Amino acid sequence: DTEVTQTPKHLVMGMTNKKSLKCEQHMGHRAMYWYKQKAKKPPELMFVYSYEKLSINESVPSRFSPECPNSSLLNLHLHALQPEDSALYLCASSRSRDSDGYTFGSGTRLTVV
Amino acid sequence: AQSVTQLGSHVSVSEGALVLLRCNYSSSVPPYLFWYVQYPNQGLQLLLKYTSAATLVKGINGFEAEFKKSETSFHLTKPSAHMSDAAEYFCAVSRANQAGTALIFGKGTTLSVSS
Numbered sequence: 100d101t102e103v104t105q106t107p108k109h110l111v112m113g114m115t116n117k118k119s120l121k122c123e124q125h126m127g128h129r130a131m132y133w134y135k136q137k138a139k140k141p142p143e144l145m146f147v148y149s150y151e152k153l154s155i156n157e158s159v160p161s162r163f164s165p166e167c168p169n170s171s172l173l174n175l176h177l178h179a180l181q182p183e184d185s186a187l188y189l190c191a192s193s194r195s196r197d198s199d200g201y202t203f204g205s206g207t208r209l210t211v212v
Numbered sequence: 213a214q215s216v217t218q219l220g221s222h223v224s225v226s227e228g229a230l231v232l233l234r235c236n237y238s239s240s241v242p243p244y245l246f247w248y249v250q251y252p253n254q255g256l257q258l259l260l261k262y263t264s265a266a267t268l269v270k271g272i273n274g275f276e277a278e279f280k281k282s283e284t285s286f287h288l289t290k291p292s293a294h295m296s297d298a299a300e301y302f303c304a305v306s307r308a309n310q311a312g313t314a315l316i317f318g319k320g321t322t323l324s325v326s327s
Contacts, residue, residue: 132314133299141302141317142256154312182318189255191315198244198306203255
């Protein structure tokens, strides 16, 4: 298995809703990442988990809450989002070495109404 | 701090023409550099990576890139463009600090291929 699987592929949520994005990989990678990508822009790093511990939080608002229950699974819990949070949310994973490059999932297209 | 700059937000070529996408890096230490491609409504796919083993790196789909330390560049090339190469291309550098390492992307270059 050489894939990163993200679910759902599309999500529409209201500003008062609570939802979660899910990311799964079975490549034995020990680092996992959340990126946010707005249209016509590069991916922006949000969170980094290394060996299931949060190692980097790029000053992301608390309405985004990451969770890494085990080495294969990464969640992003969403609560009280704003319309400007609408974007493509990408998950990625890598072996722990920084020379490896990342494997990306196909993303969750989030629309906040 | 490590960073990359992509020169040219949009490049247009004819089918069969040379593709050249430019990327310059800034790093105080030998960097790890990457090129990714993104097709519409999809995730990113790794094209190739430079990890100091060889300065000329060959990737997938006929792409290659040359690391030039004297020019702090890592430009992506392909001898002959195909229509299927039309996509968004991102240069990226592995950023390392006390908190950990993470991949940081340039602003991207949109490649258009005309017949």
